[in-house]
Structure formats: C-alpha cells, structure tokens
Amino acid sequence: MAQITLRYIPFKTDVAFLQIKQTEVSGIPLYIIFFYIHVYSAIFVLLAGFTQFNSYLLKKRPTIHRNIGRLYVFTILFFSAPSGLFIGVFANGGFYSQISFVTLSILWFYFTLKGFTSIKNQNITQHKAFMMRSFALTFSAITLRLWKIILVNLFHPAPMDVYQIIAWLGWLPNLIIIEYYLYKQSKK
Template sequence: MLSFKRNTFTFLKILLIIGFGYFFWLMLTITLEYIPLDSNVSFLMIKQTEVIERPEYLTFFYTHVYTSIFVLLSGFLAVIRKDFGLKNLHRNMGKVYIFLILLFAAPSGMYMGFFANGGFSSKVSFIILGVLWWFSTYKAYQLARQKRFKEHKQWMWRSFALTLSAITLRMWKVIIVYLFHPNPMDVYQIIAWLGWIPNLLLIEYLITKKHL
C-alpha cells in the first residue's frame, strides 16, 4: 500500500512537471512576440492610447513581460526543491524569484493595473493582485531570513499561486470565450478576478489541511 502511494505521488509529480512545461512553453511563445521591441504587436495593439500618451508605459510593460517569464521558471524550480533532491537549486532559484518579483515584476504589474482593460473592476483586481504578489513574496523572504522555514514555505506557495495567475488567467479566458462568447471587455472583468482568487483559495485550503 505504501509503495502504491509512493508510486502514485511520483506519477502526479511527473504529470505536474509535464503540465507546467507545456504551459511555460505557451507563455514563452507569448513573451517572444515582443522580441524585437515592437509596440504594434499582440496585446500592445489594443493599448495604443497608453503607448502614445504615456512614454513610460512601454518601459513598465517590457519590464513586466521579460521578467515574469523568469519568475515563472525560477518559482517552479524553487517550490519543487526537496521533492527532487534539489536543495541548492531551490535556494538559488528562490533568490532569483524573490529578487525579480520585488524589484521588477510586481511593481511593473501594479503600474500596468492602473491601465487594465475592463474598467474600474479590472483595475482594482490587478492592483490588488500586484500588491498581494509583492507582499507574499516579501513575507517569504523575511521568514527565510529569520529561519522560520515552515512559514517561509507556506508564503512561497501563496506567492507562487499568484505567479501562476499569468497562466490561469489565460486558461479561464479560453474557457469563458468558448462557452459563453461574451463581450471582450466583460471577459477582462471576469478573468481579472478568476485568474488569481481560485489559486489563492486552493493554496489556503492545502495549507489548512497541512498538505503544504
């Protein structure tokens, strides 16, 4: 029975890695659309007002896009750490993850939240997301410095749940558009909240049940 549980757990971890690899590749293809720099491609095509009227917008946008892909990868490598005997990798990737979020990805994301599509509701959601993302990451960093590693692990999972909103937001968008064909602006209002709240609720449930 113990062997069966161990094999099942190993199988689930392998599926997790495969699943993450697939979605990471999708996010990487999105990121590569913005290389070389071009303000008339993909998402930026519907943000021309900001591009033209706010010279700093592109700086924040590219900062967010280019750092977030590394945040996603380093975060994943950090959280799977001991399960695969990768303690040193966990420490190094954790430093990269925390550094990029606190200094670049979260601040630029909060700035972009003020100009999110979908009106006031979407703006509020993305700003809250950015604040929680920064705070949970800083809290994880602070607890690691204090050697309170159990709490550090829990806050890192909270942070990574918010990091994964980059993926889950797009998953919800595909599902909602496919099933309901709503107005594009309505989609933004919905996925702005769906992208991160279920992630956080799931992590809180797992922490409460002592699975993390």
C-alpha cells in the same frame, strides 16, 4: 507563456496585446517600459517558481534552491510586481479590472517579501506558506489565459466583460486553493 513572450521580441509597440493598448502606449510614456519589464521578467519568474517546490532540489541541492529562490524573489520585488502594479492601473475592463490587478500586484509583492523574510528568520513553515501564496499569484499568468480561452469559447462574452471576469478568476481561485491546502496541512 514562452510563445506569448516571444511575440514581444524584438521590442515593438504595436504587437499582440499592445495593439489594443495604443492609447496607453502613445499617451503614457512609461507604460511601454513597464509593460516590457513585466512581460520579460514574468517568464523568468514562472520558470524559477516551478523549480522551487521540487523535493529533489530542496533535499539534495539546497544551494540551487536558494539561488533560484533569490532570483525569483529579486525579480518579483524589483521588476514583476512593481511593473504589474503600474500597468494594472491602466488595465482593460475599467475600475473592477484595475482593482483586481492592483490588488494582485500588492499581494504578490507582500507574499514574496514575507516568504523571503521568513526564511531569513529561519521560519521554514512560514516561508513555505508565503512562497506557495506567491507562486499561486505568479501562476495567475497561466490561469488567466486558460480562463480567457474557456470563457470566450463557451460563452462568447463582450471583450471588456472578459477582462473584468478573468482579472479576478486569474488569481483568486489559485489563492483560495492554496489557502485551503495550507488550512488542511495545519490540521494534520
């Protein structure tokens, strides 16, 4: 993900993924701004999210857990999810891809907000469950790219077909796995 993000430094409008988004870049003035907000904030969210389930931090360094958690929540609620929503409206692959990315952004915002409000209300169990859901959606940045590599190398579908498929595969299986895990935990 760092390598992907570094392609967009310095700020350019015709590099990597943006090469196929020139209609949006030239026709929608805010697109490039929201795109870069999303790309630049995502790397921080991923790094912050990876630390939050570390048992050492949770038990021995709760202040670090809280501070990184606040960065994670703030970045998603004010940068990553809103910018994802905006660029999701213009996703490649048409209507089905757009619905997927818009839904992903809304759920990402909601789960993160619920995780934050749950801990403010001192409901640790609910906080953990919602933050796991949130990170499952954060992690879609990685799983989407993995699915793309798998699908392209195995099946060689048309590019827009790939977008329609990975738009859903990027996050839906992640969320199903977390829901299954939470269900199994509730039965213990």
